[in-house]
Structures are given as C-alpha cells and as structure tokens.
Amino acid sequence: MTHVIQLPLMRRDAELRADTFNESDFTIDVCWTTGATGRRYSWAEGAYDEELVVSANAVRLERLNAGAPLLNAHASWDCGSVIGAVVPASAKVGGGEGVAKVQLSRAPGDADIVQKIRDKIIRNTSVGYVRHAIEKRERDGAVPLWRVTDWEPYELSAVPVGFDAGSQFRGAGQAPQLYPCRVAGISAVQAAQLRLRLAALAAA
Numbered sequence: 001m002t003h004v005i006q007l008p009l010m011r012r013d014a015e016l017r018a019d020t021f022n023e024s025d026f027t028i029d030v031c032w033t034t035g036a037t038g039r040r041y042s043w044a045e046g047a048y049d050e051e052l053v054v055s056a057n058a059v060r061l062e063r064l065n066a067g068a069p070l071l072n073a074h075a076s077w078d079c080g081s082v083i084g085a086v087v088p089a090s091a092k093v094g095g096g097e098g099v100a101k102v103q104l105s106r107a108p109g110d111a112d113i114v115q116k117i118r119d120k121i122i123r124n125t126s127v128g129y130v131r132h133a134i135e136k137r138e139r140d141g142a143v144p145l146w147r148v149t150d151w152e153p154y155e156l157s158a159v160p161v162g163f164d165a166g167s168q169f170r171g172a173g174q175a176p177q178l179y180p181c182r183v184a185g186i187s188a189v190q191a192a193q194l195r196l197r198l199a200a201l202a203a204a
Contacts, residue, residue, distance in 0.1 A: 003191035006178035009128050016125040021118055026104045030156060032127040033098040043172045047143045052151060054093050060152035064091035070102050071157040074128060117158060124161060127152045136185035
C-alpha cells in the first residue's frame with residue numbers, strides 16, 4: 001500500500017573531480033551520485049539502508065539542468081554563498097552514476113574557496129536532494145531497505161567534511177522543510193506513526 005508522507009531534504013556525499021578543471025572556461029566535473037546503498041539513521045524510523053535508483057526514469061534532472069547552484073557548505077539563505085552553478089543541460093545519468101559540469105565563480109570574494117578546490121584542498125562535496133517516491137522493503141535479520149525510485153537533486157555544495165548518514169537539511173533554530181513523498185510497503189498504521197514522529201521532530 002502507498003501513503004504520502006512529508007519528508008525532509010537529504011544530503012549525500014558526492015565526488016568533485018579536481019583533475020577535470022578547465023582553465024579557459026573555469027569549469028569542473030562533479031559526480032553527484034553513484035546510487036550506492038548507504039546506512040541512514042532517523043529519529044523517526046531508526047536505522048535503515050537507503051538506495052538511490054540511478055536511471056532516466058528515477059532522477060528528475062530539471063533543477064540541475066536549469067543551472068542549480070554550487071553552494072558553500074549548503075548555505076542557502078544568502079546569494080553570497082553561491083560559488084558556482086551547474087552548466088545548463090550538462091547533468092545526466094548513465095552507467096550507474098550521475099554527473100554534471102559546474103561553472104565556478106570568478107568573483108574576487110570567492111577566489112579563496114575556488115582556489116582550494118583547484119588545489120584539491122577542498123575535496124568533499126555533497127548533493128542535497130528530495131525524495132518523491134520510496135519502496136520500503138522489510139528484510140529478515142537486517143534493517144529495512146528504502147529504495148528511492150523517484151528523487152530530485154536540488155543543489156550541490158562544497159563542504160569541509162563529508163556528511164554523516166543521519167544528516168538532513170535543517171537551519172539553525174528552524175524546523176526542516178518537508179516535501180511530500182509516496183512511500184510504498186507500509187501500512188496505514190505505520191504511516192500514521194511515522195507522521196506523528198516527524199511532526200514531533202519538526203516541533204522540537
């Protein structure tokens with residue numbers, strides 16, 4: 001049975017390919033997903049494994065291909081945090097991974113961060129994404145599998161440290177913004193319990 005649950009934006013580590021930096025057009029390639037299964041922890045659900053399906057039918061590329069931002073550590077409340085942008089129409093999926101070309105900023109105020117990216121001092125990147133549809137599968141002797149069959153990258157970020165498995169978007173002193181997601185494989189009772197837990201977290 002499928003139920004609609006409000007879920008927060010999530011983060012996952014990505015790969016910044018510094019060796020691909022192009023001096024003439026100030027671009028660099030990013031692998032923003034390989035779809036690998038990773039362990040997640042949620043106060044509402046406990047431990048589970050999350051698998052991102054990487055296919056043309058599963059990943060919504062419109063935001064990336066419209067020029068989604070490369071942010072400084074997921075800071076999204078100020079335009080000064082934008083240190084680059086995805087080159088329009090460069091994001092694609094294939095061979096089990098998602099890639100894009102990013103145009104880095106030439107602004108003097110961003111020069112320090114951009115130079116650290118070029119020098120491979122800043123190596124960690126992260127993708128922020130919304131889950132639109134999930135298939136939850138219970139497994140004997142293992143934590144549940146959340147197979148994300150419809151999802152949408154919102155932004156890319158250069159980060160000082162890769163995010164842990166339990167990370168999600170939450171501003172200081174703010175409840176996380178929630179987005180509707182179709183979750184298959186849970187009962188009406190489980191859906192109601194999950195909504196109550198998420199509501200309690202948002203109010204905390």
